[in-house]
Amino acid sequence: MNQAARWRIGLVVAMLVLLEIATRLAWINPVSFIPPSRMAVSAWDILTSGQFTVDIVQTLSSALLAVVLAVIVGFIGGVLLFRLPRLRRVLDPLLLSYYAVPVFVLYPILIVIFGLNRWPLVGIGFLFAVVAMAVNTLNGLERVPRVLLRTARVCRMSALDEIRLITLPASLPFVFTGIKLTVVYAFIAVVAGEFVLSGSGFGYQIAFAYNAFDNPTMYGLMVLMLVFVTTINGLLRQAERRLYRRIRREAA
Template identity: 70%
Template sequence: MSRPARLRTLLIIAAIALLELASRLAWINPVSFIPPSQMALGAWDILASGEYLKDIVLTLMSAGTAVLLSVSVGFLGGILLFRYPRLRRVIDPLLLSWYAVPIFIFYPMLIVLFGLNRWPLIMIGFLFALAAMVVNTLNGLERVPAVLLKTARTLRMSRFDEVRLIVLPASLPFVFTGIKLSVVYSFLAVIAGEFILSGAGFGYQIAYAYNNFDNPTMYGLMLLLLVFVGFINLMLHVAEQHLYQRRVPRDA
């Protein structure tokens, strides 16, 4: 483990210990905040009972579908904008202002288009993550070293081999960054949508427990969500760093 990783781990442990102490000594209102140890017990009880398994699976399926849609459509969209500069000049202002508009305002329109089901939430996750994937795909394609493309033409490689052997491997680290952001944004949008726009799912159960002052369930669900998303993000970060490290000697 590297020194920065050890420091991050110590910082997290210290923060958890401070919260435990503050809640035990009632420095924080014990009615609204429970010790982290009780949060862990609540999370364990939730997993052991299996009561919320259906909601957890529902949220994971919705967020996973949003990730697949945003990654596939965003990747193809980035390629199209890279191939057609005129189209890119038209779309660029929209990409720059994409996150200036709250995506949730489109929920009523999405209900009209897709009905009262999970698809409006999935589309919110898709729209929230789409721009990140498009921008990072464009960034990756623009970072392909020109000398590699010249080498491909010198070797008279076909267009398919040029893309398969040069363009995709060279741009993959940046494209993977888009995938990582798509995962984070999709989960964020779907779960936030469930808080206020859904009658089922992970976010809905957290909001329901909050409204009923069920702190062990609320904080247990929040802890499970934090651990799961943190683990996914950590795995994606490790893979991303591995791809960037492979690219460094090539750029040097």
């Protein structure tokens, strides 16, 4: 663990301790905000009781499905934009203003297309995340040194070898950044959609607990959501590091 990581962990721990003290001493209204220790206990009770297992599985599966679709389609879209400059010039204004459009207004249309099931929420998560993946893939491909691509042509590399040995290693940091953003955006969209538009799932249960003034359940569910997303991002980070090490070994 490097020094920056230790500082980040220390900062998070210090903030949690400060919140714990502030809530215990009633510096913050204890009716609306419970101590972090009680949040953690509530999250553990929710996880072990199985009360919300169906909702948790529904949200996680919908979000992960949206992530997979967004990563695949976004990666292919980024490659196409890189290979087709005219298409990119046409779509550039749309990509720049994409996140200014409230994606949730499309939910009624998705209901008409897919019906009253999980797929409209998957569609919302996909639409919210796919452009981040496409743009980061495009940025990564644009930063591949042209001299390396010319060298690949001189060496008469096949398209597969060029991607494996040159294009992918050079663009990998941007591609993994796109994947990590896709995870965050998809979870935000799915949970927010459940919060407002669904009758089940993580977001719905958080909203229900909020309206019922059930703070332990609400904050416990929020802690679980943070833990799940943080764990997924941590696994992606570990996979990224292992892939870097493997590429360096192959290059050596």
